[in-house]
Amino acid sequence: MLSTECSVRLARPEDVPGLIEQMRALAAFEGYLNEFRVDEETLMARAFGDQPECQIFVAQGQKGIAGYAVGLTIDFTYDLRPTVVLKELFVADEYRSNGYGAALLRRVAAWALIKGAARLKWDVLVGNHRAEAFYQQHGGRPDAKWIPYKMGEVELQAIAPPTAALS
Numbered sequence: 001m002l003s004t005e006c007s008v009r010l011a012r013p014e015d016v017p018g019l020i021e022q023m024r025a026l027a028a029f030e031g032y033l034n035e036f037r038v039d040e041e042t043l044m045a046r047a048f049g050d051q052p053e054c055q056i057f058v059a060q061g062q063k064g065i066a067g068y069a070v071g072l073t074i075d076f077t078y079d080l081r082p083t084v085v086l087k088e089l090f091v092a093d094e095y096r097s098n099g100y101g102a103a104l105l106r107r108v109a110a111w112a113l114i115k116g117a118a119r120l121k122w123d124v125l126v127g128n129h130r131a132e133a134f135y136q137q138h139g140g141r142p143d144a145k146w147i148p149y150k151m152g153e154v155e156l157q158a159i160a161p162p163t164a165a166l167s
Contacts, residue, residue: 011056018065059100067091069104084112086122
């Protein structure tokens with residue numbers, strides 16, 4: 001059920017301190033708090049600078065920001081239509097099960113359509129069954145066609161040519 005106190009809007013620079021607090025809470029939940037490096041200055045530059053790298057939406061609760069979602073776009077894809085990546089969706093504990101996550105997801109979906117996106121993709125932390133149920137309830141489904149892979153910095157350094165070779 002959507003709380004009557006919830007509204008979703010584009011994030012503003014003055015939201016940055018609250019966003020950092022919630023991003024840290026997500027990092028703690030997902031187990032990478034020791035590696036979390038986002039600070040207010042970096043977030044201001046990357047989300048609100050001359051060339052924003054993401055779009056952030058916030059769900060406004062009675063006591064401030066109830067949750068947030070970060071969207072990224074991959075503009076060049078096989079069908080020449082963007083893919084929107086839901087990089088993060090987080091709702092503070094006290095606001096969960098009140099429609100804030102659904103409102104954020106709907107807003108990201110609307111933004112994706114405005115961008116002309118043909119798809120919305122995201123990752124769910126292994127074992128986060130509550131998130132899986134949430135996304136499935138809203139029409140999301142696991143993508144059995146693709147297996148996520150990653151490389152860390154050590155692996156990147158091991159396979160990359162020297163930077164002088166790139167010029």
